[in-house]
Amino acid sequence: MRNFAHPFVAELRRVLQMDFPAEMPVYILSDIDVRSQMGPMFCHGPLGWTGSELDLALQSILQDAGMWEGRGFATIIKESVFLDQQPLHRHWLLMNVTFHEAGHFLTYPEPVDHAAEEEVDSSPTSSEDCSCKAPSPTLSRSQWAMIDHVLWASSRSRNPELSKKQRCHGPEFLRVQAHIHHRMAAAGVVAIEETLTCHVEPWTGFREYWTALGDEPSRLAHLSIREILNIDPPPAFAALSEADERRLSQLDQEAA
Numbered sequence: 001m002r003n004f005a006h007p008f009v010a011e012l013r014r015v016l017q018m019d020f021p022a023e024m025p026v027y028i029l030s031d032i033d034v035r036s037q038m039g040p041m042f043c044h045g046p047l048g049w050t051g052s053e054l055d056l057a058l059q060s061i062l063q064d065a066g067m068w069e070g071r072g073f074a075t076i077i078k079e080s081v082f083l084d085q086q087p088l089h090r091h092w093l094l095m096n097v098t099f100h101e102a103g104h105f106l107t108y109p110e111p112v113d114h115a116a117e118e119e120v121d122s123s124p125t126s127s128e129d130c131s132c133k134a135p136s137p138t139l140s141r142s143q144w145a146m147i148d149h150v151l152w153a154s155s156r157s158r159n160p161e162l163s164k165k166q167r168c169h170g171p172e173f174l175r176v177q178a179h180i181h182h183r184m185a186a187a188g189v190v191a192i193e194e195t196l197t198c199h200v201e202p203w204t205g206f207r208e209y210w211t212a213l214g215d216e217p218s219r220l221a222h223l224s225i226r227e228i229l230n231i232d233p234p235p236a237f238a239a240l241s242e243a244d245e246r247r248l249s250q251l252d253q254e255a256a
């Protein structure tokens, strides 16, 4: 396994140090390194994956590589997509995919070390709506079931099959990304908004949500993002979110 991740791990810890402290293991893997274990699903689809238990799904691979340090944040970045980019541009794109996946991770429950980790439950513990059920030659179906979807190259598609994935990029995620964007800018890290947020219809755009947050990103910059998610958002943000939720449920009813 190449040492693909170190620049991104360091930046993640620097920018989001309260949510990704030194003691939390961070596994940022390249699809190029794990494709032989992960199978054909790497031929298409998202630019990155994460999941509430992706670390557990990858545990055996990480142990074989001598990288396993316990439960933490795991993501697989589709580096293969960016190989024809200029090195500096590729660096920033991959960095922003990493921060995108980190934002998903922060909406999941914090990972808990269970004594019987080897007896992984076959049911996803969270974000069931986002689970990816693609089979794999080496990972079990239950392991794949734990791997939540992430960044969709065709995120603007109106394909009704994407409706469950849309929920992964809704108001809570956009609130997290507004805070991440603010913290990246404050730390001097280039934020590529489209990659960082991945607009998915029919949600209102990131800019509108960001505006509705008002000064929250700077006002609450002393808190971890997980702590912020336990605080009600500003009324304007809540109103926008509720209007979007109503619209999404109407679309679901029409599709049913």
Ligand SMILES: [Zn+2]
Residues within 6 Å of the ligand: 100, 104, 149, 150, 151, 152, 168, 169, 198
């Ligand atoms: Zn995503």
